[in-house]
Amino acid sequence: xxxERSGPSRVESRGSLLDAxxxxxxxxxxxxxxxxxxxxxSRLRGAAPELSEYRAYRQGDEPRRIDWxxxxxxxxAYIRLAEDRSIVPTIMVxxxxxxxxxxxxxxxxxxxxxDVAIGLxxxxxxxxxxxxxxxxxxxxxxxxxxxxxxxxxGELVRALEATRPEGTARITSALVGxxxxxxxxxxxxxxxxxxxxxxxxxxxxxxxxxxxxxxIVADEELDPPARAVLAVDPEDDSIARPFVGDARAAYLTSFxxxxxxxxxxxxxxxxxxxQAVTAEPPSRVVRRVAGAGVGAAARARVEAR
Amino acid sequence: xxxxxxxxxxxxxxxxxxxxxxxxxxxxxxxxVPLPTARFAPERPARVVSRAVRxxxxxxxxxxxxxxxxxxxxxxRPTFTSARQGTARVVVVDRSRxxxxxxxxxxxxxAVFRPGDAVVVFDxxxxxxxxxxxxxxxxMRAGDSTSRARGSLSAGLVVAVRAAERLSRERDSVEIVxxxxxxxxxxxxxxxxxxxxxxxxxxxxxxxxxPADTAAxxxxxxxxxxxxxxxxxxxxxxxxxxxxxxRVVRDETTxxxxxxxxxxxxxxxxxxxxxxxxxxxxxxxxxxFAVASSIGLVGYTRFDEGAAVVAPFERVxxxxxxxxxxxxxxxxxAAADHALGDGCIRSIGVVVPxxxxxxxxxxxxxxxxxxxxxxxxxxxxxxxxxxxxARVLLTAPRxxxxxxxxxxxxxxxxxxxxxxxxxGAALVLAVLELFVRRGESHAAA
Numbered sequence: 052x053x054x055e056r057s058g059p060s061r062v063e064s065r066g067s068l069l070d071a072x073x074x075x076x077x078x079x080x081x082x083x084x085x086x087x088x089x090x091x092x093s094r095l096r097g098a099a100p101e102l103s104e105y106r107a108y109r110q111g112d113e114p115r116r117i118d119w120x121x122x123x124x125x126x127x128a129y130i131r132l133a134e135d136r137s138i139v140p141t142i143m144v145x146x147x148x149x150x151x152x153x154x155x156x157x158x159x160x161x162x163x164x165x166d167v168a169i170g171l172x173x174x175x176x177x178x179x180x181x182x183x184x185x186x187x188x189x190x191x192x193x194x195x196x197x198x199x200x201x202x203x204x205g206e207l208v209r210a211l212e213a214t215r216p217e218g219t220a221r222i223t224s225a226l227v228g229x230x231x232x233x234x235x236x237x238x239x240x241x242x243x244x245x246x247x248x249x250x251x252x253x254x255x256x257x258x259x260x261x262x263x264x265x266x267i268v269a270d271e272e273l274d275p276p277a278r279a280v281l282a283v284d285p286e287d288d289s290i291a292r293p294f295v296g297d298a299r300a301a302y303l304t305s306f307x308x309x310x311x312x313x314x315x316x317x318x319x320x321x322x323x324x325x326q327a328v329t330a331e332p333p334s335r336v337v338r339r340v341a342g343a344g345v346g347a348a349a350r351a352r353v354e355a356r
Numbered sequence: 357x358x359x360x361x362x363x364x365x366x367x368x369x370x371x372x373x374x375x376x377x378x379x380x381x382x383x384x385x386x387x388x389v390p391l392p393t394a395r396f397a398p399e400r401p402a403r404v405v406s407r408a409v410r411x412x413x414x415x416x417x418x419x420x421x422x423x424x425x426x427x428x429x430x431x432x433r434p435t436f437t438s439a440r441q442g443t444a445r446v447v448v449v450d451r452s453r454x455x456x457x458x459x460x461x462x463x464x465x466x467a468v469f470r471p472g473d474a475v476v477v478f479d480x481x482x483x484x485x486x487x488x489x490x491x492x493x494x495x496m497r498a499g500d501s502t503s504r505a506r507g508s509l510s511a512g513l514v515v516a517v518r519a520a521e522r523l524s525r526e527r528d529s530v531e532i533v534x535x536x537x538x539x540x541x542x543x544x545x546x547x548x549x550x551x552x553x554x555x556x557x558x559x560x561x562x563x564x565x566x567p568a569d570t571a572a573x574x575x576x577x578x579x580x581x582x583x584x585x586x587x588x589x590x591x592x593x594x595x596x597x598x599x600x601x602x603r604v605v606r607d608e609t610t611x612x613x614x615x616x617x618x619x620x621x622x623x624x625x626x627x628x629x630x631x632x633x634x635x636x637x638x639x640x641x642x643x644x645f646a647v648a649s650s651i652g653l654v655g656y657t658r659f660d661e662g663a664a665v666v667a668p669f670e671r672v673x674x675x676x677x678x679x680x681x682x683x684x685x686x687x688x689x690a691a692a693d694h695a696l697g698d699g700c701i702r703s704i705g706v707v708v709p710x711x712x713x714x715x716x717x718x719x720x721x722x723x724x725x726x727x728x729x730x731x732x733x734x735x736x737x738x739x740x741x742x743x744x745x746a747r748v749l750l751t752a753p754r755x756x757x758x759x760x761x762x763x764x765x766x767x768x769x770x771x772x773x774x775x776x777x778x779x780g781a782a783l784v785l786a787v788l789e790l791f792v793r794r795g796e797s798h799a800a801a
Contacts, residue, residue, distance in 0.1 A: 150392035160392075242392055243396040272393045282394035292397035293386055305396040 069173050071334035075085050077174045077341035078324070080261050106344055110202040126339055139234045139261070140183065140197040142176035143168040144210065146239030146267075147188030149285040152216040153269050155328060159329035160269045164238040165211040166333030167340070171236050172207050176339055180234070184210055187225040189218015197233070219286045223247040226255070236296070238339070241266055241313055242286070253320045264317050265339055266326045272306065273328065275299060282346055285302040360433035368428020372421045379411040394761075413796060419789040423782050430778035444527040445473040446516045449493060451538030452479035452507025460563035465493045465535040468561065474519040478512030479505035507542040509534070509749075512759050513550040532558045540738050552753040560749050562739070574599040576728045580606035584713030585708045586626055589724045592716065597620075598730030601699075608632060618697025622731045626704040627761050635705060638671040664669040666717045672705035681727065682706070693731060700731035728786055 108117055108128035116130040132159065145168050151161045172182045181197030185206045195203075195210055222237065223246050229235060235255060237248065241264070252262035275294060284290035292298065310326065317324035323343045327336040359365060411417050429677060447465050455461040469475065476720035477486035483493045512534070520530045532554060538544065551558060581586040584606050596602070603612060604624040616625045627633045677692030681702060684690050691704040704727055708715055715724075 057378075069407055153390065153392050155390055240392060242395075258703070272391065275391060276389065281386045281388040282391035282397055283388050284394045285390045285392060290395050291388065292394045293400055294397060295400070298397050298400060302393075302397040305398075309396060 064217070065166070065169065068334050068337075071332075072170045072174055072337050072341075073177075075174050075338055075341050077171065077178065080343075103131050106132055121184060126198075127219055132227060138178075138180050138199075140181045140230060141172070141234045141236070142185060142197060142223060142229060143172055143207065144181040144185045144187065144235060144237045144239075146220075146222060146237075146241075146243070147186050147216040148220050148243060149189065149217050150240055150242045151267065152285065152306050154271050158216070160240060160267050161216045163327060163329050163331075163333055163336070164265075167267075167336050168211065168236065168238050169204065169208055170333055170337035171263075171340060173204050175234070175335065177206050182207065185225045185229075186210065186214050187220040187222045188214060188216060189220060192220070192225045200223050219243065221247070223251050226251045229255065232259045234263070236263040236265060238265045240268065245313060246316075249316055249320060249322070252322055253319075256321055263323045263325065263343070265336065265340060266310070266313065266324065267329070268310070268326060269329045273303075275302065360435065362432055362528070364431035365428045368424050368431075370427070371424045375420050375424060376411055376417065378696045379413060379417045393754045415602045415730070415795060416789065416792050419785055419792055420746055423785040423789060426778050426782040426785065430775050430782065438775075442472075442527055443471065443529045443531065443538035444523045445598055446520045446523065446530065446532045447473055447475050447493070448512045448516045448532060448534045448536070449475060449477045450479075450481075450507055450509075450512070450534075450542070451477050452505055452536075452542065454537050454539040454542055455563075456537075461535050461537075462493050464561045464563045465533075466490055468535070469493060474516075474523060476512055476516045476519060478508060478515070480508050480511065482508070482511040482515040484515050507536070507539070507569050508539065508544070509542040510519045510544055510546040511552050512536075513547065513554075517550065517554045520556060530556055532556065534558065534560045534749060535563065536560070537562055537739055538749075539561040539562075540740050543744070543748060545741060551749055551751075555753060557752065558749050559637065560745055562745070573597045575605055576600075576602040578604040578606070580604070583626065583710065584628060585710055586628075586724060589708075589715040589721050590728060593725045593728070596725055596728055596730075601730045602728050614696065617699040619770050622699055622702060622729075623696075623726055624704065624708070626727070628708075628710075630705070630707060635674065637707070638673075651672075651676050665717075665723050667714050667720075670707040670709075672707055674705035677701075678702060682723070691727060695731075702727070702731070754762055 071293060086333060087233050105118065105121070106129065108130050112130050118129050118131045121127070121129050141196045147161070151164060152158050153160050168184070176182045178201070179199060181199045183197035184193075184195035186193040193210065193214070198206075223244050226235070226248070234257070235252070237252065239245075240241050240250070241246070249264075251326070252264070256262050258319055275295075277299065279293065279295045282294055292302075294302065316324065323340070325336065325340050326344065327333075328337075366527065388771050403461065445468060449465045450461050450671045451458060465475070469488075469490050471489070473488065475485040475492060476482055477485065509620050513532075516532050516534075520532055534548060538560060575595050576599040578584075578587045578590050586606060588605065590604065602622045602624060603616065603622060604626060606626055606628045608627075609623065609625055613623050625633070630637060669688075671688070674689060675694070676689075677694035679693040680689050680691070681693055682689075682691035682704070690706055691698045691702060693702045708720075714720055
């Protein structure tokens with residue numbers, strides 16, 4: 052897909068994006084419970100060939116795991132521990148409603164959402180995680196189940212390029228049926244059913260899943276035109292507000308307060324929240340999202356010990 | 357076209373300009389742009405004031421400007437008058453008894469009348485002849501040789517001033533021409549006041565009085581004892597109008613006197629000894645009496661058709677009669693006439709003292725002259741002096757003396773009749789403007 056964006060920060064083709072995120076790790080926030088071998092730390096300690104540590108035998112431990120050689124040398128019973136690594140299904144949930152088709156000429160919000168989703172999918176796929184896609188738009192919800200096959204990222208790219216954001220949709224309904232022990236990245240402007248989405252995300256997180264909220268914000272939304280205009284919500288024509296007098300200042304104040312409240316609400320529920328502005332290169336957004344997982348994974352390992 | 361209040365038209369023009377300016381600053385919806393986060397802007401009416409290069413709502417603007425201008429023109433009270441040109445006259449023609457047979461007055465009036473002038477005729481009442489022409493000025497009504505009505509110059513002047521004010525709207529100058537002998541009984545206290553209402557010139561043409569004014573006079577017959585004071589006074593009076601038909605009796609009346617009265621004579625019973633006639637005397641003496649009729653004051657000038665005498669007279673009650681000739685100062689009848697046949701008997705209850713020269717005084721002689729006038733003699737109408745006429749009629753009032761315009765002066769002229777039509781049209785436009793505004797509001801919605 053040709054990149055029509057202008058400006059030095061936006062000149063980043065799809066290929067350069069993938070190059071930019073190559074080597075980026077996106078670990079899970081906590082050890083996963085999966086048994087399939089993968090790149091993520093598993094909560095299972097077992098018979099993996101890679102020794103992690105020894106621990107004194109306690110009553111109830113399986114006698115098979117006692118290191119007999121060590122017992123023979125030191126006359127002490129230790130069990131051998133090894134870290135398991137597992138995979139985690141990663142699903143990109145992309146908001147394709149009309150509010151994402153903004154600005155109407157460049158579709159910067161939609162393009163950024165697609166780039167971030169593809170970047171994160173590429174990182175996850177590099178870690179051999181199954182990658183899937185859910186597109187919630189005016190024409191319904193499109194599912195691409197998580198797969199680990201080689202061309203899955205390309206399928207995601209084609210699916211997103213074939214989609215034009217329009218209409219209204221409930222992202223909450225797109226999250227129905229998502230496996231709880233998955234990693235979900237919701238890329239949206241959260242101007243729809245944001246509260247319900249957050250509630251559903253909390254349920255997924257409580258069940259062992261992992262939810263990342265990537266909040267797409269357009270430059271034009273942060274800096275609306277100063278001239279007198281009548282701003283109309285593309286998803287609801289009945290919302291038409293004139294930007295005259297002090298309306299712009301009131302808008303900026305109200306919008307900033309709302310973004311702060313949304314971020315606080317997501318983080319308060321133990322979920323990760325990242326705000327992405329269209330002026331920002333997608334690769335940087337991807338790194339910020341993945342970086343949140345790196346820090347959290349390190350903390351989780353320390354806590355596990 | 358002239359405007360009574362042009363400032364209203366100026367104000368209407370300013371309001372119309374403001375209306376056009378208001379249409380250049382029209383409320384309109386600003387251009388709509390999509391903004392997904394529009395919900396965070398405050399809710400306000402989606403209209404803003406913006407300047408337009410061309411006035412918006414041209415039909416509405418036209419209605420409003422027309423409405424404002426119509427109201428302004430109506431309040432300015434336009435009048436459409438033809439150009440004033442020439443002079444005009446209001447010819448006031450006397451048709452009262454003072455004009456005699458009226459031929460002289462009519463001729464004088466015809467001489468001054470010009471087409472376009474107004475003609476007012478008056479005797480005791482006055483009226484204007486509509487669309488007067490010179491033929492309308494006739495001496496008298498057909499079959500009526502003489503008008504017996506007393507003339508009232510005040511009534512004539514009231515109508516004349518009204519006609520003059522009307523003509524003054526069309527002509528450069530208007531003159532009131534009074535064609536009348538102007539006798540004393542035609543002038544009253546209101547004449548000068550009415551004249552003062554007209555600031556323009558007044559000219560008086562005084563034709564010669566009717567021949568009846570100069571009826572033949574002769575001495576009256578007096579039957580009295582010797583050294584009678586009344587006889588002496590009458591001998592000094594000289595001839596009086598209709599004196600041949602008058603007999604003054606100072607002693608007792610006879611049957612012959614009654615028969616003479618029935619043939620048309622005037623018997624003046626003025627007894628030197630009232631007791632002999634059975635007339636009762638008053639004990640107290642009176643000081644003054646006067647001829648009751650035709651005494652008046654014009655301004656401060658006394659014009660005298662009667663007489664007043666001040667002296668210690670002895671009062672006698674006279675028999676009642678149909679006409680009072682003289683009264684005492686308290687209003688009691690001093691002399692009265694009662695008809696008998698074709699003539700009349702005049703009873704005079706004034707005892708004239710024999711002693712003294714009261715009977716020879718000018719005042720008493722004047723009184724005696726009035727007492728011996730014939731019942732049937734034509735009325736002698738005295739022309740007032742020219743100085744009185746000049747003071748009453750010819751003197752233009754000072755500017756401050758002209759009273760403020762009356763309601764009739766401010767009555768709407770021909771052009772002012774447009775005002776209700778203009779206001780009606782404005783009302784219609786207001787209703788139409790309402791419908792147009794509603795229609796455009798629905799279209800905008």
